[in-house]
Amino acid sequence: MRYLSLIFILFFLMTGCSSKNISTPHTKKSIIATEQNSTQTSEDDEFDDEFDDETKEVFDPLEGYNRVMTNINDKIYLYAFNPISKGYAFVVPKPVRVGVSNAFDNLKFPIRFVNNILQLKFDHSIKELGRFMVNSTVGVLGLFDVATKAGIKRYDEDFGQTLGYWGVGSGFHIVLPFLGPSNLRDTIGLAVDTAISPRTKSGLEYQIPKNNLESLGYASLYYTNKNSLHLGEYENLKKDALDVYTFFRDAYEQKRAKEISE
Amino acid sequence: MLKRTILIVLLLCSSLFAVEEGNIKSEMESKIATITQILQNKSLSLESKKEQIAPTVDNLFDYKTMAKISLGRVWKKLSSSQQEQFTKKFEQKLKNSYFEKLELYTDQKVVVKELEKPKANRIYLHSEIIGTEESYEVIYKFYKVKNSNDWKIYDVDITGVSIIQTYRKQFSEFLKTKSFDELLASL
Numbered sequence: 001m002r003y004l005s006l007i008f009i010l011f012f013l014m015t016g017c018s019s020k021n022i023s024t025p026h027t028k029k030s031i032i033a034t035e036q037n038s039t040q041t042s043e044d045d046e047f048d049d050e051f052d053d054e055t056k057e058v059f060d061p062l063e064g065y066n067r068v069m070t071n072i073n074d075k076i077y078l079y080a081f082n083p084i085s086k087g088y089a090f091v092v093p094k095p096v097r098v099g100v101s102n103a104f105d106n107l108k109f110p111i112r113f114v115n116n117i118l119q120l121k122f123d124h125s126i127k128e129l130g131r132f133m134v135n136s137t138v139g140v141l142g143l144f145d146v147a148t149k150a151g152i153k154r155y156d157e158d159f160g161q162t163l164g165y166w167g168v169g170s171g172f173h174i175v176l177p178f179l180g181p182s183n184l185r186d187t188i189g190l191a192v193d194t195a196i197s198p199r200t201k202s203g204l205e206y207q208i209p210k211n212n213l214e215s216l217g218y219a220s221l222y223y224t225n226k227n228s229l230h231l232g233e234y235e236n237l238k239k240d241a242l243d244v245y246t247f248f249r250d251a252y253e254q255k256r257a258k259e260i261s262e
Numbered sequence: 263m264l265k266r267t268i269l270i271v272l273l274l275c276s277s278l279f280a281v282e283e284g285n286i287k288s289e290m291e292s293k294i295a296t297i298t299q300i301l302q303n304k305s306l307s308l309e310s311k312k313e314q315i316a317p318t319v320d321n322l323f324d325y326k327t328m329a330k331i332s333l334g335r336v337w338k339k340l341s342s343s344q345q346e347q348f349t350k351k352f353e354q355k356l357k358n359s360y361f362e363k364l365e366l367y368t369d370q371k372v373v374v375k376e377l378e379k380p381k382a383n384r385i386y387l388h389s390e391i392i393g394t395e396e397s398y399e400v401i402y403k404f405y406k407v408k409n410s411n412d413w414k415i416y417d418v419d420i421t422g423v424s425i426i427q428t429y430r431k432q433f434s435e436f437l438k439t440k441s442f443d444e445l446l447a448s449l
Contacts, residue, residue: 047331047405047416051427054334054434094394101395145395229395232366240359242432242448250431251423258422 058249061172069175070245076178077234081227089228099143100225105154106135106142107198110206114196115157119165124155156259160189164260173249178223181252281322281413283385286404290387291374293318301367312361319360324414325353327405331416332429336437344442351449356425369394382406385413 060066089097109132116125131147131154139146148154163185164170171184182190195202199218201209209215241247281289300306300314329349330337337345375388383406391398401419406412417426436445 047327048334050417051331051334051424051430054430098394105395236362236366239362240428242436246435247428247432250428254424254427255422 058246059172060249062174063245066173066175066249067245069177070248073175073178073180074244081224082231082234085224085227085231088224089231092225092228094229097225097228100221101229102135102139102145103142104199104222104225105145106132106139107208110196110198111159111193112155112157115159115162115193116155118159118162119157121155121157124157127152128155158186158189159192160186160256161260163189164256170253170256173253175245175249181248183253183256186256281404282411283406283413286385286387286413287374287377290389290402293322294372294374294389298372301364302369308365312364315361315364316357322415323356324405324407324416325349325356327414327416328352328356328426331426333433334430336433336442340442347446348442351446352429355449372400 092100109128113125113128113132116122116128131152134147134150134152135142135145138144168185170186173181173183174187176182176187176190179190194200196204198207199209199215199222201207201212201215209218237251238244238247296318297315300311303311306314326349329345329352332352333340333348340348371392373390373392375390378386378388380386385404385406387402387404389400389402391400398421400421402415403417403419404413405416407414417424419425433445436448
């Protein structure tokens with residue numbers, strides 16, 4: 001049974017690879033490069049090489065489910081999560097929320113550290129180690145991001161990006177409950193990152209929560225706090241969409257392709 | 263009232279200069295500085311902020327080219343009056359969307375970074391919006407207007423998401439099941 005699901009996943013990752021190729025930044029770059037050599041194309045098609053073929057079908061076998069889940073997430077967000085975050089923002093002053101956000105970001109250090117190494121970005125992982133040491137001590141357990149102020153920036157990498165770095169395609173799009181847009185590759189990535197995250201419980205020594213309930217508590221605080229610093233953004237973006245589901249799906253896939261190319 | 267008129271005239275004048283290759287960075291830096299200043303002015307209402315910002319950005323964007331790219335293949339099938347109608351609607355849509363985004367502004371800083379020239383008639387201006395706990399990379403994509411020294415923006419890329427690419431996909435999906443007139447009405 002386990003093998004069967006493994007084969008299933010591999011199959012979709014591979015089909016993901018082949019269908020995703022057209023829009024990976026690497027091929028895009030080579031198109032631009034070849035265009036540079038040739039003389040200017042006719043004015044009409046001048047820009048077409050820089051943009052994806054709009055008629056290209058997106059491989060989206062879960063579309064039916066995804067649309068339903070997008071709708072459910074939208075309602076959860078607007079009627080539960082957003083009011084809670086607003087209340088939280090009203091009670092907790094902004095500098096404290098920024099501090100909490102910094103502390104959580106600092107706790108994500110193992111994820112960034114490991115994934116930078118897995119992508120052979122050793123200089124970045126060393127800088128991440130430096131950031132963690134400085135922010136955990138001088139920055140009072142990560143509440144203050146003194147490293148960024150000193151000019152050492154954060155190098156966000158996750159396991160989804162690591163898979164992408166090694167050529168694994170995005171697979172198909174999946175809208176996760178509560179968490180929103182993702183795809184097969186990034187869902188696997190998320191599972192791996194969650195397993196090594198200090199704010200979850202999977203049996204590792206350094207993990208903070210003692211049980212699943214505490215782990216849920218940390219997750220709730222993390223997302224509520226994060227959202228309280230980004231109030232109104234979702235509603236604002238949603239207004240740009242003709243079709244909310246495909247809008248967020250395409251935006252998500254574009255953003256991830258860019259993050260992986262960096 | 264008079265003060266405001268003078269200010270608007272001044273802003274209009276400052277934006278009348280065509281953006282040329284040599285001054286893309288400095289022009290954008292000064293425009294962004296102007297806009298940030300207006301946004302940070304607490305004595306202004308949101309409406310008057312928008313009024314003052316509008317002329318600063320107006321002749322920076324090539325709305326017709328943006329409209330053309332966003333429609334892809336469909337563009338050529340349209341009559342010139344339909345193209346014009348669409349361009350007008352799309353311009354309004356982009357402006358509304360832009361002004362709505364300004365409502366989210368709190369205290370972010372915008373830093374203009376480097377220029378990139380991927381080919382002879384393209385320049386990308388990289389910039390960064392720096393917030394309290396997160397920063398966003400924004401790329402303004404300029405192209406050289408044919409037979410002139412003017413450079414105009416044809417796309418803006420925010421954290422890897424191209425605005426025009428996103429509209430292009432949205433419009434194409436929409437037109438699969440609905441008509442062009444319905445698209446016009448929905449903008």
